[in-house]
Amino acid sequence: MKSIKKNLRLYLPFARAGMKSELAYKAQIAMWMIISFVEVFFVLFLYEAIYRNSPGGMSSVINGFTFTEMVLYMITSFMFSFVMGSGDTAYNIYTDIKEGTVANTLTKPVSYRLRHLFTYLGVLALDYVVVVIPLGTVIYGIFIGFGLLKVSAGAFILNVFFFLIFSILAGFINDAIGYFVGMLVFHTDHLFGLNMMRNTLQSFLGGKMIPLAYMGALGIVFSYTPFAFLNSVPVLTIMGKVDYSTIIIYIFIALAWIFVIELANHLMFKRAIKQITVQGG
Amino acid sequence: MRYLRLYLTYAKLSVMSKLVYKANVIIGIIAFLFGEVASLVTLYLLVSSVPSIDGYSIYEIGFLFGLTNMAVGIDHLLTDRLWTVAYFEVKLGKMDHLFLRPLPVLFQVIASEVQLEAFGEIILAVAMLTVCGLNVSFIGGIGSILLVVLGILCAAVIISSFKILVASLAFKFKRSGPLLQFVYGFSGYTKYPLKIYPKIIQNLLIFVIPLGLCLFFPFENLFSPVEHPILLAVSMLLATLFFASVCGFIWSRMIRKYESTGT
Numbered sequence: 022m023k024s025i026k027k028n029l030r031l032y033l034p035f036a037r038a039g040m041k042s043e044l045a046y047k048a049q050i051a052m053w054m055i056i057s058f059v060e061v062f063f064v065l066f067l068y069e070a071i072y073r074n075s076p077g078g079m080s081s082v083i084n085g086f087t088f089t090e091m092v093l094y095m096i097t098s099f100m101f102s103f104v105m106g107s108g109d110t111a112y113n114i115y116t117d118i119k120e121g122t123v124a125n126t127l128t129k130p131v132s133y134r135l136r137h138l139f140t141y142l143g144v145l146a147l148d149y150v151v152v153v154i155p156l157g158t159v160i161y162g163i164f165i166g167f168g169l170l171k172v173s174a175g176a177f178i179l180n181v182f183f184f185l186i187f188s189i190l191a192g193f194i195n196d197a198i199g200y201f202v203g204m205l206v207f208h209t210d211h212l213f214g215l216n217m218m219r220n221t222l223q224s225f226l227g228g229k230m231i232p233l234a235y236m237g238a239l240g241i242v243f244s245y246t247p248f249a250f251l252n253s254v255p256v257l258t259i260m261g262k263v264d265y266s267t268i269i270i271y272i273f274i275a276l277a278w279i280f281v282i283e284l285a286n287h288l289m290f291k292r293a294i295k296q297i298t299v300q301g302g
Numbered sequence: 303m304r305y306l307r308l309y310l311t312y313a314k315l316s317v318m319s320k321l322v323y324k325a326n327v328i329i330g331i332i333a334f335l336f337g338e339v340a341s342l343v344t345l346y347l348l349v350s351s352v353p354s355i356d357g358y359s360i361y362e363i364g365f366l367f368g369l370t371n372m373a374v375g376i377d378h379l380l381t382d383r384l385w386t387v388a389y390f391e392v393k394l395g396k397m398d399h400l401f402l403r404p405l406p407v408l409f410q411v412i413a414s415e416v417q418l419e420a421f422g423e424i425i426l427a428v429a430m431l432t433v434c435g436l437n438v439s440f441i442g443g444i445g446s447i448l449l450v451v452l453g454i455l456c457a458a459v460i461i462s463s464f465k466i467l468v469a470s471l472a473f474k475f476k477r478s479g480p481l482l483q484f485v486y487g488f489s490g491y492t493k494y495p496l497k498i499y500p501k502i503i504q505n506l507l508i509f510v511i512p513l514g515l516c517l518f519f520p521f522e523n524l525f526s527p528v529e530h531p532i533l534l535a536v537s538m539l540l541a542t543l544f545f546a547s548v549c550g551f552i553w554s555r556m557i558r559k560y561e562s563t564g565t
Contacts, residue, residue: 052480056487063491063499067348070498074352083351214329214419218336225340235347 031131032139039143043107053103054152061099065092084234089169090260093160094232097256100156101188102229104148105195105251106220110137114203115212123297134200134286141196149188161259172261180261183268187255190275194247197282198223204286207293228253247278305409312413320418327418334378334422338371342426345493356497361437363495366521368430369450370493373457373517375423377489381462382417384469389479392472395562408466408553442527446520449531453520456542457513461489463549464511470549470556492517512541 043050072088075081079088086094114137117123126133164170165177172180202215209215224230226248233240233253243249254271257263263271320327345367349360358366391397400407440446468485471478488511496504496518507514516538519528528534 049480052484056480056484059484060487063487066498066500066503067494070355070494071348071352074355076353209325209329211323211326211329214326214333217333218329221333221337221340225344230341230344231347235351 032135035136035139036143039140040147043144043147057099057103061095064095084232086232093164093170093260094256096160097259098229098252100153101256102252104153105191107144107148110141110196110199111202111206111212111216113137115206118206127294133290137200138196142192145192176261180259184255184259186272187250187258191250191255193279194250194275197279197286198247200286201282204289204293207297223248223251227251245274247282250275309413313416316414316416317418330419331422334419335426338423338426342367356495358495361434364430364434365438366495367493368427368434369454369517369521370489371423371427371430373454373461374489375420375427376458377461378420378423379417381412381465383411383415384465385482387411388469388472388482389477392560393476397560398562407557440524442524445531446524446527449520449523449535452535453516453538456516456538459542460511460513460516460545463546466553467549470553473556473559489513512545515541
C-alpha cells in the first residue's frame with residue numbers, strides 16, 4: 022500500500038503535466054473535433070446511399086445494424102477514436118531519441134515506462150472530461166430522448182458502467198501500443214510511416230472505418246485483437262449490442278493483451294537501451 | 303526553361319537525399335499503400351452489401367476511387383513540403399533562407415521535395431484503374447479517355463492549389479496544419495459518386511472546389527458521353543486555372559506577413 026502511495030506521488034506530476042500540455046492546444050483539439058465530425062458527416066451520406074439502395078430500403082437491417090444504429094455507431098466511434106488518437110507516447114519517445122534527452126531520463130530514478138504511461142493517462146483523463154462526457158451526454162441524450170435508441174434506464178446505466186471500464190482498458194492498451202511503436206523508433210526513425218500503419222490498423226481492425234460485423238468470420242477474429250478494444254468493443258457496449266457474458270470475456274481478453282504487449286515492450290526496451298548511442302557534446 | 307532545369311536539379315537532390323535512407327522510403331511507401339488498401343477493402347465491404355449504389359456497380363465505384371487516388375498521389379508526390387510549411391516551418395522561422403535566394407519561395411518549397419511515399423497511392427490507383435477498367439463497359443472512345451487524363455491532372459492541380467492557399471495562412475497565423483488537414487479531406491469525398499451527396503455539397507464540389515467537376519464529370523462521360531466534350535474540357539481547364547490563380551494570389555499576399563523568429 023505504501024509503495025503504491027509512493028509511486029502515485031512520484032508519477033502523478035507526470036499526469037498533471039500531460040493534462041497541462043493537452044490544455045495548451047485547446048484550439049487544436051477543437052479543430053480536430055470539427056475535422057472528425059465533418060468526416061463522419063460525409064461517411065454517413067455513403068451509408069445513407071447504401072441503405073437507400075438496399076432491397077428493404079431505409080428500414081433495412083444490414084449486418085445487424087439499422088440505419089439509425091449505424092448513425093449512432095459512426096458518431097460514437099468517431100468520438101471514441103478521436104480520444105484514442107490523442108496522447109503521443111510514440112512521438113515523445115521519438116523526440117527523446119532524436120534530441121538525445123533519452124540519456125537524461127534514463128539516469129533519473131523514475132521508470133521510463135511509467136513516466137510515459139502517466140503522462141498519457143493525464144491527457145486521456147482531460148479528454149474524457151472535455152470531450153467524451155459532455156459530447157456523449159448530448160448524443161445519447163438526443164438518441165434516447167427522441168426514442169431512436171430504445172433502452173431501459175437500468176440497462177443503459179450498466180452499459181455506461183462497462184463502457185467506462187473498457188475506456189480505462191482501452192487507455193492502457195492504446196498507450197502500450199504507442200510505447201511499442203516508440204520502441205521500434207530505436208531501430209528506424211521513420212515515425213510518420215510507423216504511425217500511419219498503426220492508425221490504419223487501429224481504424225480498420227478497430228471497426229472505425231466500418232463495423233467489424235461487415236467482415237463476416239474475419240470480423241469475429243478481429244474483435245479479439247487489441248485494436249478492437251480501441252473502438253469497436255467499447256462503442257458496441259454503450260450501444261447495448263454486446264451481451265453481458267461476452268463483456269466479461271472481453272474484459273479478460275483486454276487484460277491479457279495489456280500483459281502481452283507490456284511484456285513485449287519490456288523486452289524491447291531492455292534490448293534497445295543496450296544498443297542506444299547518444300551524441301556527446 | 304531555366305525553371306524546368308532548376309526544378310529537375312532540386313528534385314534530383316531531394317530523391318537522392320531520401321534514397322540515403324532506403325528503409326524509411328520503403329516503410330513510407332508500404333504505409334501509404336497499406337492505408338489505401340484498407341480504405342479500398344472498406345469501400346468493397348460497404349458497396350458489396352447492396353446490388354449497386356445509385357446505379358453504379360462496384361467496379362465503376364472502384365474506377366472512380368482509382369481516379370481520385372491518382373490525383374491525390376500526384377499531388378502528394380510533388381507538393382508534400384506544404385505540410386511542413388503549414389505545421390512547422392513558419393512557426394519555427396525555418397524559411398528565412400528561402401527568402402534570401404533569387405527564386406520565388408513557392409517554387410523552392412515545391413521543387414525541394416519529391417515525396418516517394420506517394421508511390422503507395424499511385425501504385426494502388428494504377429491497379430484499381432486497370433482491374434476496374436477491365437470490368438466496366440465504357441461507351442466513350444479515345445476522346446473520353448483523354449478527358450479523364452485531363453481531369454486527373456486538373457484535380458491534382460486543384461488539390462495542390464488548395465494546399466498552397468491553406469499553407470499560406472500560416473504566414474499570418476503561424477500554423478495552419480490542422481486546417482490543412484481539414485480541407486485536404488475534401489479530396490477524399492470525390493472517391494464516391496457525387497450523386498450520393500445532397501445538392502449543396504454537389505454544388506460545392508463542382509463550383510467552389512471544382513474537384514467534382516474534374517473527376518466525376520469525365521468519369522460519367524465514359525458511360526454516357528456528353529454532347530460537347532470540348533466544352534467540358536474547356537470548363538475544367540478554366541475552373542482549374544481560376545482556382546489556382548486565386549490560391550496563388552492569396553499565397554503572394556500572405557507571404558508578405560512572414561516574420562522570422564527573434565533571438
